Amino acid sequence: MSNAIIEAITAQLSQVIDPDLGKDLVSLNMIRELRMEGSTALFHLVLTTAACPVKKELEDQCRERALSVDGVDAVEIAVSAEVPQKKKPDDVLPKVRHVFAVASGKGGVGKSTVTVNLACALAASGARVGLLDADIYGPSIPMMMGISREPYVANKQMIPLENHGVRMISMGFLVDPKAAMIWRGPMLMGAIRQFITDVAWGDLDYLLVDLPPGTGDVQMTLAQTVPLQGAVVVSTPQNIALLDAQRGVTMFNKLDIPILGIVENMSAFICPECGTSSPIFGVGGAQRYAEDEGLPFLGGIPLEPAVRECGDEGTPVVLAHPHSHSGRAFTSLAEQVASRISIEALTGEEIASA
Numbered sequence: 001m002s003n004a005i006i007e008a009i010t011a012q013l014s015q016v017i018d019p020d021l022g023k024d025l026v027s028l029n030m031i032r033e034l035r036m037e038g039s040t041a042l043f044h045l046v047l048t049t050a051a052c053p054v055k056k057e058l059e060d061q062c063r064e065r066a067l068s069v070d071g072v073d074a075v076e077i078a079v080s081a082e083v084p085q086k087k088k089p090d091d092v093l094p095k096v097r098h099v100f101a102v103a104s105g106k107g108g109v110g111k112s113t114v115t116v117n118l119a120c121a122l123a124a125s126g127a128r129v130g131l132l133d134a135d136i137y138g139p140s141i142p143m144m145m146g147i148s149r150e151p152y153v154a155n156k157q158m159i160p161l162e163n164h165g166v167r168m169i170s171m172g173f174l175v176d177p178k179a180a181m182i183w184r185g186p187m188l189m190g191a192i193r194q195f196i197t198d199v200a201w202g203d204l205d206y207l208l209v210d211l212p213p214g215t216g217d218v219q220m221t222l223a224q225t226v227p228l229q230g231a232v233v234v235s236t237p238q239n240i241a242l243l244d245a246q247r248g249v250t251m252f253n254k255l256d257i258p259i260l261g262i263v264e265n266m267s268a269f270i271c272p273e274c275g276t277s278s279p280i281f282g283v284g285g286a287q288r289y290a291e292d293e294g295l296p297f298l299g300g301i302p303l304e305p306a307v308r309e310c311g312d313e314g315t316p317v318v319l320a321h322p323h324s325h326s327g328r329a330f331t332s333l334a335e336q337v338a339s340r341i342s343i344e345a346l347t348g349e350e351i352a353s354a
């Protein structure tokens with residue numbers, strides 16, 4: 001009897017489709033340990049990211065489907081996440097599931113701000129997150145993350161500093177920016193490699209890398225040395241900034257690093273007094289650009305004074321004011337990025353789960 005019920009529930013759950021992955025939850029191996037206890041159906045719903053944008057919808061649909069089966073009076077679902085393993089695990093960072101860069105063709109567009117808010121939003125969703133500040137020219141991440149200590153070494157490994165649930169190392173702690181300025185290819189590559197391998201990151205779902213702005217030799221070297229599986233490109237809406245974003249996209253294309261998508265920062269100014277929105281730099285430019293190029297548009301972040309204030313104070317806005325316009329925009333951005341990464345990582349038929 002129970003077997004027949006389990007088959008019927010499985011058949012029902014096979015009708016629930018993950019909208020991002022375009023497949024049903026059963027063939028994606030997202031339903032585990034389905035069993036009956038009396039007339040209660042129990043199972044695990046294993047999502048591909050803790051920051052799943054459709055977590056609630058999927059859970060509701062599963063519950064409804066399972067309850068539609070004769071003999072099922074109650075449903076208990078344990079929701080968890082298992083970030084799928086990248087296609088080609090590398091030797092450099094075997095315990096890190098996904099390494100991706102946040103980049104821009106141009107300085108000052110809010111790349112570091114986007115990086116820290118993304119990292120904190122992913123960590124707040126329950127993911128294990130690291131942050132490598134590789135911007136040797138202007139390391140601003142420690143301040144934005146509220147970290148002022150220097151990392152220490154134990155067992156010949158550098159121990160990352162941790163705040164807001166994110167493990168962080170800044171290259172600015174270790175290299176003198178004036179020296180880094182004159183480094184060339186091999187020296188820089190050696191330093192970066194050591195920097196990556198000698199850090200006790202531990203197990204991570206996501207390691208975010210803040211690259212220096214621009215598309216010159218140094219950026220190319222960094223992007224090649226860190227085992228990147230994708231890049232998020234940040235731009236502001238004006239045409240002039242989009243030209244720089246295009247240079248960034250071209251660089252990653254040359255290096256065969258997939259573009260996870262485009263983020264439009266400073267989309268519109270939200271007045272803290274009256275809440276009206278003014279498109280200072282225009283609006284929608286990055287979205288149009290993404291559509292023209294066939295790249296995913298990941299979302300827009302408004303220009304809001306709280307974003308800067310929180311950055312200066314060391315608690316990113318997504319944590320300090322999660323319900324503000326920008327706080328919500330960053331949470332949604334993190335969900336989009338996490339979902340793009342899961343899509344990139346999933347090969348053909350099944351989840352290559354580790």
Ligand SMILES: Nc1ncnc2c1ncn2[C@@H]1O[C@H](COP(=O)(O)OP(=O)(O)OP(=O)(O)O)[C@@H](O)[C@H]1O
Nearest residue numbers: 107108109110111112113213302303304307308311
């Ligand atoms: N959406 C926003 N709303 C308000 N202020 C913002 C926003 N995004 C960034 N800022 C502010 O703009 C300034 C530049 O941002 P940030 O340092 O993140 O840019 P960046 O691209 O990393 O710059 P750099 O090229 O110097 O590394 C910071 O003071 C930051 O707080």
Ligand SMILES: [Mg+2]
Nearest residue numbers: 111112135140
């Ligand atoms: Mg920066």
